[in-house]
Amino acid sequence: MYPVTLDGQSIAKKREEIRAYFHNTFDLFEKVFELLKDESVFYKKSEPTRHPMIFYFGHTATFFVNKLINMKIINERINPEFESIFAVGVDEMSWDDMQEGHYKWPEVSEVRAYRNAVRTLVDELIIHLDFTLPIRDDSSMWIILMSIEHERIHIETSLVLHRQMPIEFIKEVPEFNLCKHSSDAPQNEMIAISGGEVTLGKDKTHNLYGWDNEYGDYSEVVEDYQVSKYLVSNGEFMEFVNESGYEREEFWDEEGLEFLKKSQVKYPHFWVKEETTFKYRALSKIIDMPLDWPVDVNALEAEAFCRYKSRKESRHYTLPSEAEYELVYQHSNLKDVPELHESRANINFYHYASSCPVDEFSFNGIYDVIGNVWQWSRTPIRGFKGFEAHEAYDDFSIPTFDEKHALILGSSWASSGNLIMKHSRYAFRKHFFQNAGFRYVITTNTQHKSEDIYETDELISQYCEFQYGDTHFGVENFAVSCAKIADKYAHNKTKALDLGCATGRASYELAKTFDEVEGLDFSVRFVSVGSKLKEEGYIAFSSKEEGELTVNKKVSLQDLGYEKLAHKVSFWQGDACNLKPNFNSYDLIMATNLIDRLYNPRLFLDTVDARLNDDGILMLTSPYTWQESSTKKEFWLGGYKDGNGNEVKTIECLKSILDAKFDLLHVEDLEFVIKETARKYQHTISQVSVWKKR
Incomplete structure (x- = not known):
C-alpha cells in the first residue's frame, strides 16, 4: 500500500484510509516474521551487533504506545516492561544497550498478545481521535502516521536481518515470491546528464507524510556529469572479486580497511x-548466481569498486551525490506520485520479494532510478536549512547528522510507504547491509566535507553554552554546583545516576568523586553531546549572538580536565x-530540573526508591515551572489551588510523597543563568531538595 495523503476526502473517509493503511502495515510486518522457521529463531541474532529478532517483533508495537504516551495522547501504558525493553533499537551508537544481561526476553506468545492489544488500541484511536484536514505535524493523527511509517521501515530492515540469518533458520512464505529469471549481465554504459541548479527539500504544505529531515531547503549548482545506465550487477562486480579487489588495500579507505579487518570478507555478504x-x-533460499541482478553491498564495498574501476580505466568513478541523483530523477520524468511508479518499478513487493535483472525497468533510458535495490550515495545525511526535529521523535534524524551516515537513494523491492517517496531521506552507516547496491557517476562535482561538526540546533546549542560555555553575572555553572551539593550529601560513591543529564556536564563532574556515573536523558539530541565528548x-x-549571528565554540576533555x-x-537514552x-543499585540519583518536565512525575517518585541502595541519596532540582505542554494538569505536583482554594506548593507535595521512604536532609535555592543571545539571558532559581533513603 501507498502512504496516506494528508488532505482531500472527508474526515470519515480519511479515517478509513488510515485504518486500512494501519492494518495492512501491521499485517505485513507480522507476515515478515513468518519467515522464521520456529519460535526458537526469535531469540537468535542475525549478526552480533543487533538484538535478537524478538526485540524487533516487539519494537514497532511499543513505538506506538511510547509515542502516544510521550505526546500525552494516552495516559496509560499497556505493558510498561515491554515498553521499556523494546523501546530503543540499535545503530551502533554508544548509548545503544547491547548487554544481554540487561534483557529478559518474553515468550513469543506474550509479544503476539501484546501486539494484538496495541492493534486494538490504535484502531480505536484512529476511529475516535479528533483531527482536521489537512493533517499536519502538530496533529495527534500525525503520531499515528509516524508510527505506521516507522513500522514500514522495520518491515524492510527486518527482511534484511532475516536474510542474514543462516538459511536453516528460514522457511519459505508463499507471499514472498522471488524473481525467477536471470541471464548474463548487460554491459553497463554511461549516460550524460545536464547540470543545473538543484533545490532539495519540501515545505510543511506537502500532501504526504514526511520525516523531519525532509523539510527545509538546500540548493546546489551541479555541473554536467555522466551516470551509469544500470545498477552495478553481480556480473559486473564479479570482475572486482576475481581480481582480488577485497585483498588490495589501495582500493579501500581507512574505514573500509577496518571493515575488512573485522569481517575478513573476500566477496559480497549475500554471495555464497x-x-x-x-x-x-x-x-x-540459496539460488544460482543471478549475474544480471544488482549486487548487494555496503557503501564501503561500493566505494572500493569505484576506486578499482577508476584505476583500471584511468577515469574518476564515484558514487552519486544526493543532488546528482535529483537530476537523474528529473531526467527520468518521475513524479512524486507513487501510483505512476507502481507497474514499472520493482518496489512495494509489487513484482517480487527479491531483486530482478538490472535491465528490466527503464526510466527514460536509465534503469532502476527507483526500486530493485537502494543506491548508496557519497553524501552524508545533513539537515536542510530550516531543519527542526519533530518533538515526538527527535532521535530519528539528529544522531545520523555525524558525517558517518551515508544517504541511500531510490528505494528497493521491499520499500513501501514513505520509503518510495521522492523526498524520503534515509541514511545508514557505511558498513551496514541493507537491500542496497549502487550505480556510479563520472563527475567533477565535489562533496563538501566538514572537519568539525558544529551543533546548530538552537536548543542543544543553548544547553551546550549553558553547561560548557562561559559563566555570567557571577553565577557558578549550574552543573558544577549541583555536583558539589550531591558530593556533599552522598557518603557512598560507587555509582551515580545523572537523570535528565542534558548535554552531560554534571555527569563528568560527578565522576570526579564517583567510581561510575550513568547520564540518562529522554532526548538523544542531548545524550549525543555528552557521548561525543567522551x-x-x-x-x-x-x-547565538544576535539575529542570525553566531560564534562557534569548541571544548575538549582536556580543556575541562576530564580526560x-x-x-x-556512560550515557543512555531513557x-x-x-x-x-x-538502571538500579545507585548511591546517588540526581534528577536535575526534571520533575516539572515529566508526563507523570508521581510515577517516577513512587518507584525511584527501588533503584537506590540503602542510605542512597535522591537529589531533586526544579524551578517548578509547571506547564501543560509538559505535564497534564491532573499530574502536577504543585502550582495550583485545591478544591478548597488552598495553594498547593511542590515542596510540600514532595514531602507527602517521599516521606514514607525518605528523610529530607536539605533544601536550598540554587540560581542559574542560560544565555539566549549576547544581550538576553534567562535567570532562574531552582529549588534543591536532598533526600536519604531509609
Whole structure:
C-alpha cells in the first residue's frame, strides 16, 4: 500500500484510509516474521551487533504506545516492561544497550498478545481521535502516521536481518515470491546528464507524510556529469572479486580497511562460496548466481569498486551525490506520485520479494532510478536549512547528522510507504547491509566535507553554552554546583545516576568523586553531546549572538580536565517514568530540573526508591515551572489551588510523597543563568531538595 495523503476526502473517509493503511502495515510486518522457521529463531541474532529478532517483533508495537504516551495522547501504558525493553533499537551508537544481561526476553506468545492489544488500541484511536484536514505535524493523527511509517521501515530492515540469518533458520512464505529469471549481465554504459541548479527539500504544505529531515531547503549548482545506465550487477562486480579487489588495500579507505579487518570478507555478504563458484542468498533460499541482478553491498564495498574501476580505466568513478541523483530523477520524468511508479518499478513487493535483472525497468533510458535495490550515495545525511526535529521523535534524524551516515537513494523491492517517496531521506552507516547496491557517476562535482561538526540546533546549542560555555553575572555553572551539593550529601560513591543529564556536564563532574556515573536523558539530541565528548574528545557548538549571528565554540576533555575520568561515564537514552530494570543499585540519583518536565512525575517518585541502595541519596532540582505542554494538569505536583482554594506548593507535595521512604536532609535555592543571545539571558532559581533513603 501507498502512504496516506494528508488532505482531500472527508474526515470519515480519511479515517478509513488510515485504518486500512494501519492494518495492512501491521499485517505485513507480522507476515515478515513468518519467515522464521520456529519460535526458537526469535531469540537468535542475525549478526552480533543487533538484538535478537524478538526485540524487533516487539519494537514497532511499543513505538506506538511510547509515542502516544510521550505526546500525552494516552495516559496509560499497556505493558510498561515491554515498553521499556523494546523501546530503543540499535545503530551502533554508544548509548545503544547491547548487554544481554540487561534483557529478559518474553515468550513469543506474550509479544503476539501484546501486539494484538496495541492493534486494538490504535484502531480505536484512529476511529475516535479528533483531527482536521489537512493533517499536519502538530496533529495527534500525525503520531499515528509516524508510527505506521516507522513500522514500514522495520518491515524492510527486518527482511534484511532475516536474510542474514543462516538459511536453516528460514522457511519459505508463499507471499514472498522471488524473481525467477536471470541471464548474463548487460554491459553497463554511461549516460550524460545536464547540470543545473538543484533545490532539495519540501515545505510543511506537502500532501504526504514526511520525516523531519525532509523539510527545509538546500540548493546546489551541479555541473554536467555522466551516470551509469544500470545498477552495478553481480556480473559486473564479479570482475572486482576475481581480481582480488577485497585483498588490495589501495582500493579501500581507512574505514573500509577496518571493515575488512573485522569481517575478513573476500566477496559480497549475500554471495555464497561453493568450491569454485558463487551462489546467491535470496530471502528464503540459496539460488544460482543471478549475474544480471544488482549486487548487494555496503557503501564501503561500493566505494572500493569505484576506486578499482577508476584505476583500471584511468577515469574518476564515484558514487552519486544526493543532488546528482535529483537530476537523474528529473531526467527520468518521475513524479512524486507513487501510483505512476507502481507497474514499472520493482518496489512495494509489487513484482517480487527479491531483486530482478538490472535491465528490466527503464526510466527514460536509465534503469532502476527507483526500486530493485537502494543506491548508496557519497553524501552524508545533513539537515536542510530550516531543519527542526519533530518533538515526538527527535532521535530519528539528529544522531545520523555525524558525517558517518551515508544517504541511500531510490528505494528497493521491499520499500513501501514513505520509503518510495521522492523526498524520503534515509541514511545508514557505511558498513551496514541493507537491500542496497549502487550505480556510479563520472563527475567533477565535489562533496563538501566538514572537519568539525558544529551543533546548530538552537536548543542543544543553548544547553551546550549553558553547561560548557562561559559563566555570567557571577553565577557558578549550574552543573558544577549541583555536583558539589550531591558530593556533599552522598557518603557512598560507587555509582551515580545523572537523570535528565542534558548535554552531560554534571555527569563528568560527578565522576570526579564517583567510581561510575550513568547520564540518562529522554532526548538523544542531548545524550549525543555528552557521548561525543567522551568518544571524540571534544564538542563543537554555535552560540547565538544576535539575529542570525553566531560564534562557534569548541571544548575538549582536556580543556575541562576530564580526560582521566571520562572512562567512568556512560550515557543512555531513557524515560525516567519507565526505566529499564538494569538502571538500579545507585548511591546517588540526581534528577536535575526534571520533575516539572515529566508526563507523570508521581510515577517516577513512587518507584525511584527501588533503584537506590540503602542510605542512597535522591537529589531533586526544579524551578517548578509547571506547564501543560509538559505535564497534564491532573499530574502536577504543585502550582495550583485545591478544591478548597488552598495553594498547593511542590515542596510540600514532595514531602507527602517521599516521606514514607525518605528523610529530607536539605533544601536550598540554587540560581542559574542560560544565555539566549549576547544581550538576553534567562535567570532562574531552582529549588534543591536532598533526600536519604531509609
